Amino acid sequence: MDQKAKAAAIVKDNLQNFFFVLPAFVIFCVFYIYPFLNMVFLSFHEWHGIGPMHFIGLRNYKELVGDNLWWDSVGHAGYITLIALTFQNALAFALALACDRQIRMKRFYSIVFFIPPVLSEVVVGLLWNWILNPEMQNGAHIGFLNHLLFTSGFPQLVHNWLGDPKTALTTIAIVHSWKGFGWGFLMLLAGLQTIDKQLYDAARVDGAGAWKIFTNVTIPMILPVILVVMVLTILGSMQVFILVLSMVNEGLVNHTDVPVIRILSSMTVTNRFGYACAQAVIFGVVLVCVSFIMKKLSDRVKQV
């Protein structure tokens, strides 16, 4: 085959490959790249959604820098994420460790632990609204939690969990963790089951106790899975909003606002589409930064 024919074959081969990815590329451009660029474009405008747009340059971003409510909402999402990273993932890991052992009915537990994540956030919100209901009727607590606390001899702990700024966000974070721990549990359990059992046997032969085996075998082997679970927890928790809406409606003043709710509010309450887009861009940047830091951390841990 001469050079020319060879080159033509390569071009044909490349074109063929290109055509194979073209549909996915077109769909990606139409549904991801174009809306994203459009959002960035809109963030430089003042616009009510209908009618003419006014170019205002970086004014939306400038306003956003000084918008305390916005940064508070980012802080709230960070707090929910912190609770999810610690409480939710610790719970998921503990349960995964328990189910990895030869215990009775472990398949049943695996299914039960996976029920909360498959429920819709609206359903979870409604369910917990009933559990946390602070009202009383005919001298009895309507909410299950307060009823339980009262009848178990802890009347001093009866509380309006979602109506008190001191407890509302933590309550939401705990419910979010309850809903989300099943994902981590499944991934960590799958990770634990891939660890070669011979490693445990070898460690035992070397005289290692349960703690040593856990810290020197289990943790290093499952570390990549833990890091993936952490990244997914961060991204999922930072973007929480349906659960918040279904638990506290438009919010307890601004104490339960999270970034997506602020973005929604800018669009639907105050009709500031341009400002909402600027918020979305900044929030996207925050998420990319967090993911980047996690990636760097993950690479460093893997090297160690």
Added chain:
Amino acid sequence: MRKLGALCCCLMLFVFAGCSNPSRPSHKILLWHWMTDCNDTFLKLAQEYQKETGIEVDVRLFAPSDSYSQMIIAAAQANVLPDIYGILNTKSIVADFIKAGLVTDLTRDMNADDGAWANSLFDKALADKRFEEGNIYGVKAGIYGVPIDVTDEQMLYNKKLLAKAGIATPPRTYDEFIKDAQILNRVGITPFVSGWGELWLVDCFASNYAFNIMGPEKIFATYRGQVKYTDPDWIKVLSVFADLRDKGVLIDGIVTKGNKYAEQDFALDRAAFAFNGSWCVNVYHDMNPNLDYGVMLPPPVSTAYPLKIWGGAGSSFVVNTGSPNKDEAIAFLKWLTAQKQQVLFARQTNNLPSNKEALKEALRVVPPILGKFSKGMDQSTHPTVWPVNEDPLVIDVFDKGIQAIIIGEKTPLEVVRDVQTVKDRLMAKRN
């Protein structure tokens, strides 16, 4: 290779065809609405209309109303609005739709035959989408929407619970209301519930008392920036909420309560008073058909000005200017708001009809409580008919401020200062 290329072209054609304005066969009217409780009735009426005229009306429900509202804005941007739709937004956004040429001016049709259509409907309901000469929105004067029903927001009282507390008649003044609330508290009955997790309801309640304390002129002057929110009258308005909190009138968790939960609380005898709209008649009936309750105006706190409640058009439809079936759509709306159809609508949905004659007839067939709601229309007003509206950003801070007062986080004075700060910022931006 050629086949692959053709496949890609087909795919792209498919994608772009999906983005284009869907062509509809003529004489088929497309109607988008958000009223879950009225959907069956709309479908029934559409069938009836097709039988009478041969014109098909494709009724499509998109709920909840928040999502519907955003969907309409998105459809307007993509130029795929249906023939008939509703705009559930502030008057300034309605004005933007009109200025963008998305809403048909119905004045000529309304005024035809000596104004037969316009005269058949309640004036306060028509005012919802009417723009007067020289309006601040810069819209050509005219009527741009057709009201389907009328509604107002009042207070409800549970007769059984009041009797249980030994209260013979509902309160007529604010002081009587507070006294009754304290009696109710003593016998372990929660006095008052409302869905104040939905900020518009808080805003509505506050607005009632603002009218009562300072009258409309001062309110509008505040919106124009001529009176400050730090004025003692605005502090008085917010002090009503502080007082309700201090006297233990409000149900626990009221600031995060959705209206559906509040409706449930009232229907299930968990609170003696509620603040809700006339649509609640249908809702309460579904939740507890045996609920025995009455309607009253919110008890006035002052004798300076009459207390005004929010009311007027419950739901209005507009006609898409770009619709190929514009005339058919207008004819359908005319038919829909005629007496016979409106009586059927009222009977089926327990909503107050927008047609005056239909209301008289409907009151014989709908629950009597609706008749009492209809009497409140005389004292009704609504932001859509005011000559000026407050900026949504200020309203948001005001409403959240009320929440902060209720949970004891801020005083009325602190809230009015916060509101005025935002107002000043917006005024400076505008100037």
